[in-house]
Amino acid sequence: VTSTAVEPQLLLDDVTVGESLPALNYKVTATTVVLGALATRDWRPMHHDKDFAVERNGTQDIFLNTPNQAAWFERYLTDWTGPHGRLARVTFRMKGSVFPGDTMVFTGVVESTTVDDVGCGFVTVAVTLAVDGDVKTTCAARVALPRRADDNPWGRRGDQWRPSPPP
Amino acid sequence: MTAAVLDQMRARIGQEQYHEVGEFPVERSYVWTSLASVENGNPLYWDDSVAEELTDGQVAPPSMVSVWFRPHHWAPGRTEEALPLQVHFDLKAALDLPEAVMTDDTIEFHTPVRMGDVLRTHQVLRSVSDEKTTKLGTGRFWVIDVVYANQDGDLVAVETYTGFGYRRGEGSAA
Numbered sequence: 001v002t003s004t005a006v007e008p009q010l011l012l013d014d015v016t017v018g019e020s021l022p023a024l025n026y027k028v029t030a031t032t033v034v035l036g037a038l039a040t041r042d043w044r045p046m047h048h049d050k051d052f053a054v055e056r057n058g059t060q061d062i063f064l065n066t067p068n069q070a071a072w073f074e075r076y077l078t079d080w081t082g083p084h085g086r087l088a089r090v091t092f093r094m095k096g097s098v099f100p101g102d103t104m105v106f107t108g109v110v111e112s113t114t115v116d117d118v119g120c121g122f123v124t125v126a127v128t129l130a131v132d133g134d135v136k137t138t139c140a141a142r143v144a145l146p147r148r149a150d151d152n153p154w155g156r157r158g159d160q161w162r163p164s165p166p167p
Numbered sequence: 168m169t170a171a172v173l174d175q176m177r178a179r180i181g182q183e184q185y186h187e188v189g190e191f192p193v194e195r196s197y198v199w200t201s202l203a204s205v206e207n208g209n210p211l212y213w214d215d216s217v218a219e220e221l222t223d224g225q226v227a228p229p230s231m232v233s234v235w236f237r238p239h240h241w242a243p244g245r246t247e248e249a250l251p252l253q254v255h256f257d258l259k260a261a262l263d264l265p266e267a268v269m270t271d272d273t274i275e276f277h278t279p280v281r282m283g284d285v286l287r288t289h290q291v292l293r294s295v296s297d298e299k300t301t302k303l304g305t306g307r308f309w310v311i312d313v314v315y316a317n318q319d320g321d322l323v324a325v326e327t328y329t330g331f332g333y334r335r336g337e338g339s340a341a
Contacts, residue, residue, distance in 0.1 A: 040201070041240075078209045083210050088276060
């Protein structure tokens with residue numbers, strides 16, 4: 001695995017099972033929703049046309065699309081890991097919509113730390129996006145972290161990179 | 168919707184469908200648009216020297232993988248609306264379920280996506296449930312894999328969607 005001079009922000013050994021990630025709060029506006037839809041080339045009207053969202057989807061307003069939520073979760077995770085953190089696998093479960101006027105609160109808890117058979121370090125993190133205490137989306141994330149200052153998960157290729165957890 | 172239609176859709180389970188090539192190469196400007204939309208300051212995507220050291224050059228954020236095969240809203244000569252995840256829309260139409268939501272989405276990331284890559288995808292229907300009633304209405308759940316590869320044939324990602332197609336107003340709170 002490639003050695004690197006960029007200092008890792010977080011090593012696997014720095015992480016403790018049960019620890020909480022710093023929370024992220026963000027006030028959503030109509031611009032947030034529309035910008036997120038366009039940034040993911042999602043032209044479906046419920047992400048930019050309030051009348052359509054209300055009349056066809058039965059929602060109170062336009063709402064954040066799933067691919068843009070994925071980008072929010074990635075940002076939340078890599079704010080914590082730094083650039084060495086390499087996403088391996090994410091599972092989103094959508095429970096409710098996020099609308100303009102909502103304040104999104106991202107929180108995360110480390111559920112496990114492991115080293116796989118080829119020596120790659122991983123953490124699993126349970127991330128929650130909530131609004132006023134109501135969970136809107138959950139994200140179960142498996143992220144590779146360096147084990148030493150000269151370790152770099154991005155350098156792994158072929159069978160040295162195993163994004164699925166072992167069965 | 169007849170039982171024959173349901174059987175016809177279920178007969179497609181496991182088949183590779185809709186092999187597509189992305190309309191546009193992966194490009195940095197769109198990466199920055201995505202990063203700006205979520206205020207993501209990860210230096211891997213903003214500082215060329217970090218990208219050079221960690222990833223041998225610029226890569227795209229993994230979570231953007233589905234963006235690269237979503238069509239633009241218009242293209243010269245296109246006469247029909249281009250729909251991503253066509254298998255999902257086929258199911259809605261065939262099973263006569265006018266509304267749909269995605270309930271689960273899993274993405275597994277393999278080879279990083281690089282600037283200039285042109286991604287290829289295909290879709291595989293994994294399952295179609297029996298009829299269910301939820302607070303949204305009555306309909307069916309289905310699971311669809313979208314497999315992404317780059318121009319060299321390297322597996323880039325596998326995304327697994329669970330969708331629920333339904334008719335409004337027919338369900339009770341569940």
